[in-house]
Amino acid sequence: MATLNSFLMNPISRSTHLHRQFELTKATNFSKISSCLVSEKSQEKTLTPSNSKKAKEIMEMEAKYLVGTYARAPIALERGKGCKLYDVDGREYLDMTAGIAVNSLGHCDGDLVEVLVDQGNSLWHVSNVYYSLPQVELAKRLVDCSFADRVFFTNSGTEANEAAIKFARKYQRHITDVGKEPPREFISFSNSFHGRTMGAVALTSKEHYRIPFEPVMPGVRFLEYGNIEEAKKAVVSGKIAAVFVEPIQGEGGIYSATKEFLQALRTACDDAGALLIFDEVQCGLGRTGHLWAHEAYGIAPDIMTLAKPLAGGLPIGACLTTEKVAEAINYGDHGSTFAGSPLICKVALKVLDKIQDPMFLANVARKGLHLKELLSERLGGNRHVKEIRGLGLIVGIELDVPASSLVDACRDYGLLVLTAGKGNVVRLVPPLIISEDELEYATEVIKKCLPSLDAENKN
Numbered sequence: 001m002a003t004l005n006s007f008l009m010n011p012i013s014r015s016t017h018l019h020r021q022f023e024l025t026k027a028t029n030f031s032k033i034s035s036c037l038v039s040e041k042s043q044e045k046t047l048t049p050s051n052s053k054k055a056k057e058i059m060e061m062e063a064k065y066l067v068g069t070y071a072r073a074p075i076a077l078e079r080g081k082g083c084k085l086y087d088v089d090g091r092e093y094l095d096m097t098a099g100i101a102v103n104s105l106g107h108c109d110g111d112l113v114e115v116l117v118d119q120g121n122s123l124w125h126v127s128n129v130y131y132s133l134p135q136v137e138l139a140k141r142l143v144d145c146s147f148a149d150r151v152f153f154t155n156s157g158t159e160a161n162e163a164a165i166k167f168a169r170k171y172q173r174h175i176t177d178v179g180k181e182p183p184r185e186f187i188s189f190s191n192s193f194h195g196r197t198m199g200a201v202a203l204t205s206k207e208h209y210r211i212p213f214e215p216v217m218p219g220v221r222f223l224e225y226g227n228i229e230e231a232k233k234a235v236v237s238g239k240i241a242a243v244f245v246e247p248i249q250g251e252g253g254i255y256s257a258t259k260e261f262l263q264a265l266r267t268a269c270d271d272a273g274a275l276l277i278f279d280e281v282q283c284g285l286g287r288t289g290h291l292w293a294h295e296a297y298g299i300a301p302d303i304m305t306l307a308k309p310l311a312g313g314l315p316i317g318a319c320l321t322t323e324k325v326a327e328a329i330n331y332g333d334h335g336s337t338f339a340g341s342p343l344i345c346k347v348a349l350k351v352l353d354k355i356q357d358p359m360f361l362a363n364v365a366r367k368g369l370h371l372k373e374l375l376s377e378r379l380g381g382n383r384h385v386k387e388i389r390g391l392g393l394i395v396g397i398e399l400d401v402p403a404s405s406l407v408d409a410c411r412d413y414g415l416l417v418l419t420a421g422k423g424n425v426v427r428l429v430p431p432l433i434i435s436e437d438e439l440e441y442a443t444e445v446i447k448k449c450l451p452s453l454d455a456e457n458k459n
């Protein structure tokens, strides 16, 4: 990637930019990438796919052998270091996606690699039939630095939410008198995303994710995110088992809850005997500049779910609970073959060592403010930019048009960003180690690519 100075001195032109030295190929079958996860199918467009034989082979094999669930961007990535990614053609990208808020310490962090190799030479996996030290150490560490008393490990965010659903149901059954019906229903919110399995998807607001798979878990009511009055009326004693809420919504469009909203949910849950569950799978673990996003609000949940960044890119999830919930859970109520393996827990402990450092968190907060200032200063005047929002390094740029042409143009110029919401929000969730120069570079690329929005939406 060009340095910031050489980049600023050399305005982007399609013929001179480093990443454009490769021949443009008309891609005929690429779907529009409207989000990391969603495909708004089949508006054909010209992208800059990796065009080497190797890249083409990978894409052809993917098309032939994988179930077509992902509308992938047309680049094949091979390696990464820090905040940079490299494709199979050697092209360099500044990564403002971090594997969707996963690689918080960037790619191939030296300390994580060391722990991984060390533990890899010792013990990878043992069944949860046996004890292992890294698992209990990681649980203790999470308890010591949170509201929680106990931890259940999973392999992903959706599984952490499935665990939370089961624990909430079991808790309600446990405290309800024998012979009486326990509260069974759940509240979730507009723009929520909680995962893809049958319970978590039932709590996910986007119908497109849910309806093709119905019947999903019954008994979920969606309320407007932020609507205090509606929430107060809906959280009814004897009916609602738990309320699921993201303190900051990621996939839904980078919307932050207000303190009043979370406080109202806390009070309503306490009054009704329902559990308050914070899904911090995307916004948790340092991304906001606080270890946990809810610390910014001073309101604690009964259960919190985590995943994405917890082991720096290795698959892990966790469901953290208070003692009163954990008391309701017995042997055999839940389990997982892979969850909590020594290899992954050991890496997660190293991730926590680094992210928990108050200086690290203060830097995330400072860089987040800097990023929002840069974006407001440099993009704020554009007619398509409606709002720049977020906390720490989870930032959204809301547009009045679909963001996909901007995301594509940025990628052509070596910057990876995501979309969110209804496809009209550019989502920035970089590695938390990103430098101020890199944030400035990213802002300049986005600014220079803004005209792609006019080209795409001229009618």
Ligand SMILES: Cc1ncc(COP(=O)(O)O)c(C=O)c1O
Residues within 6 Å of the ligand: 100, 156, 157, 158, 159, 161, 193, 194, 195, 196, 246, 250, 251, 279, 280, 281, 282, 283, 307, 308
């Ligand atoms: C808030 C939130 N919850 C749950 C999930 C699901 O996590 P996973 O993809 O690891 O199952 C996601 C994934 O994006 C998420 O953002």
